[in-house]
Amino acid sequence: MGITKHIPNTITLLNLLSGVIAIVFFSRHQLDLAAYMIFLAAVFDFMDGFSARMLKAYSPLGAQLDSLADVVSFGVAPSLILFALIEKSHGLPDVSLGQTNLLPFFALIVPLFTALRLAKFNIDERQTESFIGLPSPASGLLLASLPLVREQLYSSQSLFYMIVTNTYFYLGMALLMSLLMVSELPLFGLKFKSFKLKGNEIRFFFLIASLLMIVFLQFVAVPFIVLLYLILSIIVYLVDIQS
Numbered sequence: 001m002g003i004t005k006h007i008p009n010t011i012t013l014l015n016l017l018s019g020v021i022a023i024v025f026f027s028r029h030q031l032d033l034a035a036y037m038i039f040l041a042a043v044f045d046f047m048d049g050f051s052a053r054m055l056k057a058y059s060p061l062g063a064q065l066d067s068l069a070d071v072v073s074f075g076v077a078p079s080l081i082l083f084a085l086i087e088k089s090h091g092l093p094d095v096s097l098g099q100t101n102l103l104p105f106f107a108l109i110v111p112l113f114t115a116l117r118l119a120k121f122n123i124d125e126r127q128t129e130s131f132i133g134l135p136s137p138a139s140g141l142l143l144a145s146l147p148l149v150r151e152q153l154y155s156s157q158s159l160f161y162m163i164v165t166n167t168y169f170y171l172g173m174a175l176l177m178s179l180l181m182v183s184e185l186p187l188f189g190l191k192f193k194s195f196k197l198k199g200n201e202i203r204f205f206f207l208i209a210s211l212l213m214i215v216f217l218q219f220v221a222v223p224f225i226v227l228l229y230l231i232l233s234i235i236v237y238l239v240d241i242q243s
Contacts (some may be wrong), residue, residue: 004055004057005044005055005057005059007051007055007057007190008048008049008051008052008055008057009048009059009061009062009065011044011047011048011050011051012044012045012062012065012066012069013065013069015033015044015045015066015069015070015073016042016062016068016069016072016073017039017154018037018038018041018044018073019041019072019073019074019076019077020036021037021067021081021218022034022035022037022038022073022081022144023072023076023077024078025037026077026080026081026084028186029084031081031084031147032104032147032148032151033217034080034081034144034147035081035144035145035146035147035148036068036075037077038074038077038078038081038140038144039144040071041069041073041074041077041140042073042074042137042140042141045066045069045070045073045074045137046091048062048066049066053191063122063210064122065161065198067118067119067121067122070095070118070136070137070140071111071114071115071118071136072116074136074137074138074139074140074141075111075115075136075140076111076112077112077144078110078139078143078144079107079108079109079110079142079143079174080107081143081144081146081172081207082107082110082143082146082149082173083104083105083107084104084147085105085146085147085165085170086103086104086106086167086170086171086205087101087104089165089166089167089170090166090167090168091166091167092160092167093167093169099174101226103167104228106171106175107170107174109123109174109175109178110139110143110174110177110178112178113177113178113179113181113182114136114139114140114181116160116172116181116182117134117181117182118136120182121133129191130186130187130189131186131187131188131189132179132183132184132185132186132187133180133182133183133184133185133187134177134180134181134183134185134187134226134230135181135187136181138226138229139177139180139181139226141190141226142177142222142223142226143172143173143174143177143224144174145219145222145223146170146173147163148222149164149218149219149220149222149223150164150165151219152219152220153165153220162174164240168220180230185230185233185234186233187229187230187233188203188232188233188236190203190206200215202232202236203212205232206229206232208226209228210225210228213225213228
């Protein structure tokens with residue numbers, strides 16, 4: 001196979017590098033750039049799997065490396081962004097120890113559940129064609145989108161803006177994403193075995209609907225795309241068990 005066998009793992013390392021750079025941007029209080037790096041990490045996460053399938057370059061090393069990269073890019077980095085957002089959120093209660101407010105630290109449950117979700121995924125033979133629980137990239141992207149949503153809505157100062165920048169909204173997102181990642185909720189897979197319509201109807205509908213939401217809503221679309229994914233997955237599951 002030669003050098004081609006190293007291509008997927010190299011792309012996975014670019015995923016990890018993107019996550020590390022996101023953390024650097026967080027340390028410089030550049031949350032928007034940190035968010036963009038997490039989005040870039042998601043592109044690399046898709047590309048490493050795609051290239052492994054195209055090149056037939058699967059390996060146990062690649063699977064483990066992918067999980068390690070995802071913990072950083074979709075667990076640690078998004079949780080730090082959420083940490084910063086809670087610190088500057090509306091209605092932040094004073095739950096202090098000395099001079100430090102403890103509530104922002106609640107965001108750090110996200111990488112814990114991300115690691116747990118990925119460890120379960122690696123040993124769960126049910127998740128070859130679909131997912132059990134929310135994939136960590138979906139959780140990471142949603143949390144990474146929040147500073148961009150905040151920036152997009154800032155000028156309006158609308159009720160929706162006040163809701164999605166409230167302390168309890170951010171705390172709720174940390175808890176919800178964490179629980180969804182380790183839940184037993186069945187979710188349809190997004191991998192296309194072929195590009196024929198038959199058998200891929202739900203995937204094509206999801207991708208087209210997601211694209212339209214991005215065009216019209218921009219960054220605000222990301223949480224709604226994750227919500228759509230969850231709703232469609234539940235519908236698919238209910239149809240399957242009744243057929």
